Amino acid sequence: MKRQHLSQTELMVMLAILRLGREAYGVPIADEIDKRTGRELAIGVVYSTLGRLEEDALVRSETGEATAARGGRAKTYFELTAKGLKQVRETQRSLQSLWNGIPQLRSDSA
Amino acid sequence: MTSRPPPRIATWLLQRCLRGRHAESLVGDLLELHEQGKSRGWYWRQVLAAVGTDVADAARASGRSLIVAVVVGWCAILLWRELNAVFIAYSGDIFWSLRRAGMDRSDGLLIAWGLGALMRFVCFIASGWLVARLNVRHPALAVAVFAASVLLIPVPWQQIRLPYAMWPVHYGMALAGIVAGAWLAGRRRRRYSITTGS
Numbered sequence: 001m002k003r004q005h006l007s008q009t010e011l012m013v014m015l016a017i018l019r020l021g022r023e024a025y026g027v028p029i030a031d032e033i034d035k036r037t038g039r040e041l042a043i044g045v046v047y048s049t050l051g052r053l054e055e056d057a058l059v060r061s062e063t064g065e066a067t068a069a070r071g072g073r074a075k076t077y078f079e080l081t082a083k084g085l086k087q088v089r090e091t092q093r094s095l096q097s098l099w100n101g102i103p104q105l106r107s108d109s110a
Numbered sequence: 111m112t113s114r115p116p117p118r119i120a121t122w123l124l125q126r127c128l129r130g131r132h133a134e135s136l137v138g139d140l141l142e143l144h145e146q147g148k149s150r151g152w153y154w155r156q157v158l159a160a161v162g163t164d165v166a167d168a169a170r171a172s173g174r175s176l177i178v179a180v181v182v183g184w185c186a187i188l189l190w191r192e193l194n195a196v197f198i199a200y201s202g203d204i205f206w207s208l209r210r211a212g213m214d215r216s217d218g219l220l221i222a223w224g225l226g227a228l229m230r231f232v233c234f235i236a237s238g239w240l241v242a243r244l245n246v247r248h249p250a251l252a253v254a255v256f257a258a259s260v261l262l263i264p265v266p267w268q269q270i271r272l273p274y275a276m277w278p279v280h281y282g283m284a285l286a287g288i289v290a291g292a293w294l295a296g297r298r299r300r301r302y303s304i305t306t307g308s
Contacts, residue, residue, distance in 0.1 A: 026132075043139050044159045045163055047130065047163075069145045073135065073138030
């Protein structure tokens with residue numbers, strides 16, 4: 001079934017993955033969102049969101065290296081699929097069309 | 111960097127409760143951040159948030175099958191309650207037969223009550239088994255919701271009201287029966303998956 005829309009958290013996670021490129025796993029994704037938006041997401045929420053996006057084939061994952069600092073557990077890296085990228089573009093377009101032409105939100109009216 | 115060990119109970123809870131395919135990576139991420147200097151309190155908050163999110167995801171994914179499983183479990187209890195009422199109608203006869211056979215009054219009552227309690231215990235086992243079997247994807251969640259509903263909603267089991275002192279026994283028996291039924295269902299499923307390799 002085609003997904004109708006992305007939630008705000010899903011969109012933020014997907015944008016953070018795009019920003020991080022090859023380094024996108026749980027910790028940097030949460031850090032990037034915190035740094036850019038000031039919103040502190042719990043790691044569990046990040047993984048829950050990634051799980052949903054993966055189920056809908058909007059992101060895919062790849063197992064990375066394990067380190068001693070992680071108790072010998074491997075990292076899981078994420079990247080957007082073509083379908084995921086298309087969904088982000090559609091969301092941007094629809095939000096942009098809502099955004100445009102609102103006089104109260106023009107930068108010179110502040 | 112720090113070499114403090116993370117809270118053991120929190121890590122154990124995380125490993126026991128998380129079921130997602132990235133559960134191991136999540137645990138690794140939390141250990142990595144704790145190693146970088148995050149506090150024990152932060153670690154605990156993250157663990158509780160992860161477990162809470164996982165339970166909420168499971169409830170959302172279960173949806174209708176969770177409700178169906180709990181309703182069927184309750185139907186089993188109510189059906190058994192009707193059968194129990196028939197037994198109670200005969201328990202007086204059992205009691206008087208025992209008395210005529212020379213048994214002490216209190217012993218006779220104890221046997222009659224014990225048989226009724228055994229019937230209820232079997233009922234709880236059967237209902238726990240049914241609930242766990244009906245919700246294959248998230249049996250633990252379905253059983254937990256069902257057990258909570260049984261503990262919160264009192265079932266009028268007998269025409270005579272149970273003395274207050276007996277309520278802990280009754281609830282303990284309900285909980286033990288439901289968990290035992292769920293365990294039996296899980297045991298059978300495990301055996302089936304080993305046989306079929308699925």
